Amino acid sequence: MESCVGCCSSNCAGGHVVASQTLYGGTHALLTHFLPRACNITTSFVDIRDLEMVKEAIVEGRTNVLYFESISNPTLTVANIPELSRIAHEKGVTVVVDNTFAPLVLSPVKLGADVVVHSISKYISGAADIIAGAVCGPASLVNSMMDLHQGSLMLLGPTMNPKVAFELAERLPHLGLRMKEHCKRALEYGTRMTKLGLKVMYPGLEDHPDHVLIKSMANKEYGYGGILCVDMETEERANRLMNVLQNFTQFGFMAVSLGYYETLMSCSGSSTSSELNNEEKELAGISPGLVRMSIGYNGSLEQKWSQLDKALSKMPF
Numbered sequence: 001m002e003s004c005v006g007c008c009s010s011n012c013a014g015g016h017v018v019a020s021q022t023l024y025g026g027t028h029a030l031l032t033h034f035l036p037r038a039c040n041i042t043t044s045f046v047d048i049r050d051l052e053m054v055k056e057a058i059v060e061g062r063t064n065v066l067y068f069e070s071i072s073n074p075t076l077t078v079a080n081i082p083e084l085s086r087i088a089h090e091k092g093v094t095v096v097v098d099n100t101f102a103p104l105v106l107s108p109v110k111l112g113a114d115v116v117v118h119s120i121s122k123y124i125s126g127a128a129d130i131i132a133g134a135v136c137g138p139a140s141l142v143n144s145m146m147d148l149h150q151g152s153l154m155l156l157g158p159t160m161n162p163k164v165a166f167e168l169a170e171r172l173p174h175l176g177l178r179m180k181e182h183c184k185r186a187l188e189y190g191t192r193m194t195k196l197g198l199k200v201m202y203p204g205l206e207d208h209p210d211h212v213l214i215k216s217m218a219n220k221e222y223g224y225g226g227i228l229c230v231d232m233e234t235e236e237r238a239n240r241l242m243n244v245l246q247n248f249t250q251f252g253f254m255a256v257s258l259g260y261y262e263t264l265m266s267c268s269g270s271s272t273s274s275e276l277n278n279e280e281k282e283l284a285g286i287s288p289g290l291v292r293m294s295i296g297y298n299g300s301l302e303q304k305w306s307q308l309d310k311a312l313s314k315m316p317f
């Protein structure tokens with residue numbers, strides 16, 4: 001019998017999560033494989049765009065948490081945070097939102113969520129040199145996680161190094177400026193790439209299925225996120241494009257992180273979503289040729305565009 005690793009504060013009484021089927025691969029693996037085994041916590045995965053499906057999956061008295069990403073990794077589906085929160089709260093369920101892709105762009109708590117989690121390793125760090133995370137929620141929750149005798153943060157070791165915390169505090173004042181520039185360039189490049197005939201996914205584009213939704217929720221002065229995706233249809237074509245962009249025109253780097261000042265590119269299906277099996281990837285809408293680009297702000301917009309444009313002109317479409 002597997003022994004308990006003590007990751008929950010409920011004596012392994014178990015629990016039930018309803019989660020989006022489109023989540024970062026590590027989170028998907030945690031919910032699918034680790035939590036059922038180690039904590040008796042099970043998850044039902046749903047398409048969060050289908051509010052009826054979400055409603056049906058939440059079982060009053062059994063479900064504890066509704067979990068989703070505000071802008072999903074990597075498909076850039078936008079969650080209807082007010083409606084999802086309303087549905088969950090009607091059944092007494094806590095809404096936890098991973099806002100890693102959209103710090104400052106979206107404010108999930110203002111939109112109805114209860115708890116917001118962030119990978120700080122991404123935009124908030126901004127320099128790809130820190131691995132950290134944050135759980136933001138009501139004092140009662142945070143205090144319970146820090147409880148001397150029972151708290152998972154207190155007992156399992158993820159307390160942040162104070163030197164790292166200080167360094168991050170020094171970077172927060174310019175997070176807003178950085179986000180604005182990431183978002184501005186993602187929108188500009190997405191618009192231009194669409195005009196060139198590429199299959200671009202970016203919620204800031206008017207033809208994105210969630211454009212009206214994100215417009216209704218976004219904090220006005222920031223834009224619609226700094227990640228854009230282009231579907232190259234096959235992994236081979238995705239790798240060819242990234243190779244030209246990195247090694248011939250120096251537009252960006254092949255790397256699985258995001259939120260850096262340089263553009264970072266990855267083929268999600270074979271990297272940050274490789275934990276999902278083929279069926280799960282299909283359900284999540286991840287094409288094998290999906291290239292995720294975290295748009296950087298190093299150099300001028302036009303100089304970087306010329307590098308992107310040059311690479312695209314080398315690709316047979």
Ligand SMILES: Cc1ncc(COP(=O)(O)O)c(C=O)c1O
Binds near residue numbers: 069100131133
């Ligand atoms: C949406 C999202 N959440 C969480 C994580 C995990 O972040 P970390 O690498 O800081 O553990 C990632 C990593 O890519 C992510 O994209």
